[in-house]
Amino acid sequence: MKKLAPIPSGSLFFAPMEGITDETYRKVIQNNYPEWDYLATDFLRVPSAGRYPNKHLVRHFGKELYELSEIQAKTMFQILTSHRAFTGEMVKQIQDLQFPWLDMNIGCPSPTVCKNQGGSYLLTDLLSLRDLVRSIRQGYTGRFTAKIRIGYSDTKNFDDSIKMLNDEGVELITVHGRTRDDMYKAPARWEFIERAVKLSQVPIIGNGDVWSTSDIDRMIKETGCHGVMVARGALKAPWMAQDYRLGHFHPTKKETTTKIKQFFTDYRSLLEAENISVRGLLKQSKSVSRFMLDGIEGCEMVKRQLMLSQTVPEFYSLVENL
Template sequence: MQDVTDKPFMAVIADCGAPDYFVTEYFRVHVQSRLEKHILEAVTENNTGRPVFAQMIGEDIYHLTRAAKDLQAHPIAGVDLNMGCPSPTVYKKQCGGGLLRDPQKVDQVLGALREAVPGLFTVKMRIGFQDTENFDAILDLVNKHEVDLLSLHGRTVKEMYRSQVHYDFIKRAAERVNCPLLANGDVTSAAKARWVLDYTGAAGVMVGRHAIRNPWIFRQIREDQAGLPVSKITLHQVNRYVKDLYAAVAKPHAPEQAQVNKMKKYLNFVGQGVDPEGKFLYEMRRAKTKQQLFDICDRHMPEDGDALFADEPYSGVIARPNCES
């Protein structure tokens, strides 16, 4: 997730129960680009104990292959191509989800990257741009170029995060592609992950925004898949997670209010499971200092309490998503 899955965020998530692997923020690839150092740190200074895939976004074939080759000098698990980002500033440049409008260009990009990447080459995409007209054709290109793994978000680019997820298209893709497929989109809990896997036949799930809300979700999914009781998370634990995350992502010389505002990006999601009325979100969004923010957390998620964090987001409590997942 852009501006989220950096080195400190990955470390905090790993302490709660790491996923099988992480994917970096995307490296922006264009004629003047170089591998961004702050993104590369998530690979070169990875202390999570899990593999990290390097994600790229772009449309210039020469420079995409250049970046893919440059990444081979670092301890990446593989190279991931983003063909799903729904941000208008991205797709208007024919990058991310914008590529889905042009199967011929997708054919060229996948072919060039498959040749340039000797190890694992993975792709993340959505089911289409405006509609699903090119869906099957692009899945066939995934097969043609022997992509090693496909992550599929079950909405079109234009649907952003507003519509219901079209799990029937994920099921259709799982039946059509030769590689393992990960289902992505509204995987909100261990129970939802089980339903998605059973319905779609996918090999696994990719969790984005809901790992910000609930960093224990990967551990819970493993417990559920193993037939074990699923861990219940208390609001006390969530309070500690918020404070650990604040400490992890803090910049040494950043103004306090800038750091508080940065935390609100994460807390927009966390707040979906704190209270059904959204009172925590309302108060949190108005905090200006670290102390004000922590006081709000302590009031809604007391350290000495045993109230539980919601397994699923409370209905109607809106997170205002601002990251690609």
């Protein structure tokens, strides 16, 4: 397995987002905003019986992107698993396919996932989580990282979870500063990111409530984290890393709407090149536009109209007229 270069401090991560960060979306991000240092696939659920064909894993990562070693080096392949799933089998496939970076999702709050004892539910029982982490580490020689929440209903296991992941050979930990019960609404508690930095020997990536370029700076200063991962803020402004690197902290409305139009021109042409159905094109365009107009003066009505639009031309003419 190819050894990856260490992750520099101050790195910016585009977060995994189910239903969003598929191959097409990541291609737009990589082509237009290469200032994101790292990206992630959304999670691939480990099956509870049998195995996926190899081509399913490659498709999840992106068939074209799989051919590019520099993209493999900057993209974590994320899995979601539990004790009931065939983790060893999937890890072997990931190893055999030579994906150099495997990330374990220990934060998913979905009721179905937690009912099956996966995602953030794993934080309730650190001994069993340790067994699972250990078995992945033993079967995989590439970079193994984990993304966690600060707890399930409370934070009593937080310190021990960070220590355990360190002891079991996890090489980087992303801390989303919310418990499972907080879901996405409660304010992210950055003090836990700071706490993880103090407890951990391996790099900590901070995540939660980064909505602007100034928030990136603030998170690094307040928590001492090694890097910052952005999810909904990056969906709102996929160019956030570029603005950050250019020191462009106060974009005007005109600059933002121009970027939104450019983004959708590129996104639409990639989706069309893949022969997506008209229904799929409208659905995906709506999904990725979800946060884009938030906070932009005078755009509240257009945001609603975008969501209600019935056809692709209707959606795209609203974007054009921003």
